Amino acid sequence: MIEFEAVSRSYGSTEAVKQLDLIVQPGELFALLGHNGAGKTTTIKMLVGLLRPGRGSIAIDGFDVARTPREAAQRVGYVPDEPHLYDKLSGREFLSFVANMHGLRAGTADAALAAQIERFGLGSFVDQLTESYSHGMKQRTVFAAAMLHDPRVLVVDEPLVGLDPHSIRLVKDLLKAHSQRGATVFMSTHTLTAAEELADRIGVMHRGELIFLGTLEELREQRHVVGGSLESLYLSLVDERGKPTPESPSP
Template sequence: MIKIEGLSKHYGSKVGLKKLDLTIQKGEIFAFLGPNGAGKTTTIKMMVGLLRPTTGAITICDKDIVKETIDAKKYLAYVPDQPYLYDKLTGREFLEFVALMYKIPQSEAGEKIQNLVELFYSHEYIDRLTENYSHGMKQRIVFSAALIHDPRVLVVDEPMVGLDPKSAAIVKNVFKDQAAKGTTVFVSTHSLDVAEQIADRIGIIKHGEIIALGTLEELKQQVKKEARLEDIFLELTEEQSHS
């Protein structure tokens, strides 16, 4: 579970995030939407311990990400928008390295890695150096690395960037399967169709503040009409801009 209370981030005189309150339950897929510069990445970086909040607190499975960073990260997996791998390692070696960091016994690590290779259909390139991977290949390995320790919370920033349709379908199924197992899935995305298809709840952020929060049906009620998420998003963010 993710709990965010009074979260703010200031960059000098600039306010990146304004007292955000948000709770995301076990087994929930939450889509975090907003225009560029709205505060999505700032929020995510604080959630995963890469930025310190100016005010407020974030707990991951009841562990404070600032005060109990190591304990919180044991439950957490993060997939950034740009996958980073070590060029001179093969995909398999990279996964073995990640398993070692999480202190997964070698006897278990091999089976876990093989299961992930099968899940993401990475047989053809898993034993090649990652410097030769396409973006989609790298993304599949990064997702594999995120899942290797069976996280309770999965945080993903722009998961569909650069993915072919097959890879995108795999990732959407992974989100659903993880949520069914009780994993909390937090997805920041510009892909409104993806959010509409998989999210249990949706949050829309603008200028560092949540301007809409709820299920798709609840967002439709907020704009008082039956509409696709794309239309709801555009109406709400344009209203805020005009106001």
């Protein structure tokens, strides 16, 4: 469903992502881990079409993200690390706008809006201007927007930041359920306990390189540890490679 082939991206003389080869299958919940500046957000921005790869190619469901961006985008729902809404629109107006952007017909759009408003508990504020929303309210609204067209690929960058415990449980359940229905979920997170709980496979990036790809059990075998937590395993792996260096100008 997602395929990175020899993908690289530089900012000036700094190579933020180096020769990334990665395939994520339908029905898989994949977690990308790494320190700030490791290349995670650059990878995600290339995946959703916000940045072009300097070299290599990225395909979603067989559609090249750079060459056929519209077809690729129709299959993707994206939740960025910082939720951005249109301040002078209400949540409902924003969701309607997104539904129109995805080409949903009126009846289908209305049903999708109602379903996501209920799913994410937006009813108490969805008709208020989004400029009045807290971070958590914005995050829930952006998640609802990403799910309106029932995407075959869901890409989420730090999905749990700023959420209350109830919303965190809601998002975790949503991500797992979406992958269990056969969709692909690509998640970047610093919340290692969430990655350990949810992910079928993990990838660890360090200084733009993918230094591990596999299951938690495979990471334990590589590190010769029985029953170690993802946090301890991740820290030992990254510390072994040396202190990470920040990307420039963007992570």
